[in-house]
Amino acid sequence: MRAKHLLLALIPGLALLGACGGRDDGNLRTPGRDEYNDNSGRARTLGRSDPAGTGVLIFGTDRSGDRGGAGGDSGSGLGVNAYLWRATLDTLSFMPLASADPFGGVIITDWYTPAASPGERFKATAYVLGRQLRSDGIRVSLFRQIRGANGQWSDAPVSTGTGAELEDRVLARARELRSQSASR
Incomplete structure (x- = not known):
């Protein structure tokens, strides 16, 4: 009888713990990986998700070419041309x-x-x-x-x-x- 009461007491705790593990929208997440996920809320909120879908941009600019000048860098995310x-x-x-x-x-x-x-x-x-x-x-x-x-x-x-x-x-x-x- 005690085992049954103990099991009934643990079920709500396990259900609560299981609810913290992920979302139910088909995108399984692991902690700390959101910054690498194009569709993450963080990327959309910061506006740093690459519209071409090739990854999250490091400097928050697009990869479409020059950045404000003749012969600018090619948008590669490098610190130099x-x-x-x-x-x-x-x-x-x-x-x-x-x-x-x-x-x-x-x-x-x-x-x-x-x-x-x-x-x-x-x-x-x-x-x-x-x-x-x-x-x-x-x-x-x-x-x-x-x-x-x-x-x-x-x-x-x-x-x-x-x-x-x-x-x-x-x-x-x-x-x-x-x-x-x-x-x-």
């Missing part, structure tokens, strides 16, 4: 990547030794400087080391035009990416 960012990665892809910060706009490569000259190595640091596609939106610093007779690497000067040549290649690739994007 998406065309310059992608073009810099493409241009420096022959060197091993050490670090890339898309919000700060810094790309750092590891040391690269060309097959033609095993006695020297290069390292690059690229800075994407803004959200607009401009000629002064990229800076590339190149470092060079030469291996001495004792096997130790020592710093050596880089040709003055090498950094500028890399910047020009990045800009050309960025323009190419932008024109490909516009033609779609």
Whole structure:
């Protein structure tokens, strides 16, 4: 008899606890996942749900292209111009990547030794400087080391035009990416 009374006392508590677990509208939720759900009340309330249905936008702007300026970023949610960012990665892809910060706009490569000259190595640091596609939106610093007779690497000067040549290649690739994007 006591077991029956105990069971009757537990049923309302279990029903109340079960009601807290989710909604009955067919969308099962797990705690903490609302911010990733396009149809969540939070996304609709904040107006950050992507109308194309591809996800919740990080900065609350649409992905439709320029953000208020000629050559603005492509709406990718990056902290820098998406065309310059992608073009810099493409241009420096022959060197091993050490670090890339898309919000700060810094790309750092590891040391690269060309097959033609095993006695020297290069390292690059690229800075994407803004959200607009401009000629002064990229800076590339190149470092060079030469291996001495004792096997130790020592710093050596880089040709003055090498950094500028890399910047020009990045800009050309960025323009190419932008024109490909516009033609779609």
